Amino acid sequence: MQNTYQNRQWFYVKRPDGRVSNDHYELRESELDGSLATNEVILRARFISVDPYIRIQQHERNTYDVPHPLGIVQRAGVVGEVVASASPLYQVGDWVSAYSGWQLYARCHHSELTRLDPSAAPVSTALGVLGMPGRTAWFGLTEAGRPRPGDTLLVSGAAGAVGSLVAQFGKRAGCRVIGIAGGAEKCKFLTETLKLDGAIDYRAHKTHEALSAAVQNATGGVDIYFDNVGGPITDAVIPLIKRRARIIICGAISQYDGGLDTPDLGPRFLQHMLFQRATIQGILARDYVNRMDEMLAVVAPWVKSGEIVFQETYVDGFEQLPDALNSLFEGKNIGKLLVRV
Ligand SMILES: NC(=O)c1ccc[n+]([C@@H]2O[C@H](COP(=O)([O-])OP(=O)(O)OC[C@H]3O[C@@H](n4cnc5c(N)ncnc54)[C@H](OP(=O)(O)O)[C@@H]3O)[C@@H](O)[C@H]2O)c1
Numbered sequence: 001m002q003n004t005y006q007n008r009q010w011f012y013v014k015r016p017d018g019r020v021s022n023d024h025y026e027l028r029e030s031e032l033d034g035s036l037a038t039n040e041v042i043l044r045a046r047f048i049s050v051d052p053y054i055r056i057q058q059h060e061r062n063t064y065d066v067p068h069p070l071g072i073v074q075r076a077g078v079v080g081e082v083v084a085s086a087s088p089l090y091q092v093g094d095w096v097s098a099y100s101g102w103q104l105y106a107r108c109h110h111s112e113l114t115r116l117d118p119s120a121a122p123v124s125t126a127l128g129v130l131g132m133p134g135r136t137a138w139f140g141l142t143e144a145g146r147p148r149p150g151d152t153l154l155v156s157g158a159a160g161a162v163g164s165l166v167a168q169f170g171k172r173a174g175c176r177v178i179g180i181a182g183g184a185e186k187c188k189f190l191t192e193t194l195k196l197d198g199a200i201d202y203r204a205h206k207t208h209e210a211l212s213a214a215v216q217n218a219t220g221g222v223d224i225y226f227d228n229v230g231g232p233i234t235d236a237v238i239p240l241i242k243r244r245a246r247i248i249i250c251g252a253i254s255q256y257d258g259g260l261d262t263p264d265l266g267p268r269f270l271q272h273m274l275f276q277r278a279t280i281q282g283i284l285a286r287d288y289v290n291r292m293d294e295m296l297a298v299v300a301p302w303v304k305s306g307e308i309v310f311q312e313t314y315v316d317g318f319e320q321l322p323d324a325l326n327s328l329f330e331g332k333n334i335g336k337l338l339v340r341v
Helices: 123-127 132-145 161-172 184-193 208-219 231-240 271-275 285-305 318-328
Strands: 004-012 025-033 040-049 078-085 095-098 105-109 152-156 176-181 198-201 222-227 241-249 279-282 312-316 336-340
Touching: 004 318, 025 105, 025 318, 040 123, 078 123, 095 123, 123 336, 132 161, 132 222, 132 241, 132 285, 152 161, 152 208, 152 231, 161 176, 161 184, 161 222, 176 184, 176 208, 184 198, 198 208, 208 231, 222 231, 231 241, 231 271, 241 271, 312 318, 318 336
Parallel strands: 152 176, 152 222, 176 198, 222 241, 241 279, 312 336
Antiparallel strands: 004 025, 040 078, 040 105, 040 336, 078 095
16 A cells, blocks of 8 residues: 555635635645555545635635635545545545545545446536536425426526536426526527527626616516526516516625625615515525435436536646636636546
């Protein structure tokens, strides 16, 4: 058994007050002692997740979490291989997922690992369609959205990890699905690859009036609004909800660069909730962790049969992690953004 591992780790060292960047992280190299206690393994990361929630946890106030502490390895979901094992459950070469953070190697107790079957689905899907984003999309839409055939479902951030799945789950539930995304390429992805009923390029509609008109034209009114972005897009949508509409607040990425600490938009247009007797509900992936198998039982067969498109965008190189996180806020990804290391 190898005694040490040349480790690389990204430490979160400075709280951003705007866009997160390399300035808020330090790349450190060290040797990881490979000696193992009973039931421990050494995990070598192969895919590391960058997610918008990382930026939420960098806010100075409590959100659904206490702020991510400074001076520790950035926490994140990882898919990797077991390279040493003192566990009866895992052998060298097994693929697993874990919440081991932005580091090449990690010593983990076997209770922290989830076994992956590479013959069932690409292992990277454990960070996307068959992982946290898939769970968010599935329970957010089915439980909070309560889709019915014929409903008009509008999804913001529709070309992203969660949004692209919500949109497809909505189609399968018989909804008429319109996606909102930034740029012509993403809109083409929504209509041609995901076969949605329409797409709105929000970047092409600069004013509130223009965006509202585009949403009105594309939807004719909204039964379910699955919101990943908040801000001006949500301002444009809320006045267009229909009677008994369901609004699902999954995320507000347009506000994460400081807008959560010093919000410049209050709750707006909420009188329409009254006018239409609508409901608005926040949803959180972790509330459904213990129901993961329920989601996998439905969605994994769709992934295997190709009935669900699970686009992934890769960035190569461990040193790219902070830049990759930043790129989420510039819309560079289609589907799930992963760093391959
Ligand atoms: N509640 C939960 O448990 C939960 C779980 C997972 C994710 N989320 C939330 O869901 C949302 C999507 O997450 P994801 O992991 O699927 O990320 P993602 O959508 O794959 O990536 C982020 C996307 O957000 C869009 N975006 C960035 N800045 C924007 C802005 N100012 N206005 C409009 N769109 C903007 C970009 O797409 P465009 O090019 O289209 O702008 C970008 O590609 C995030 O708000 C995230 O926090 C919540």
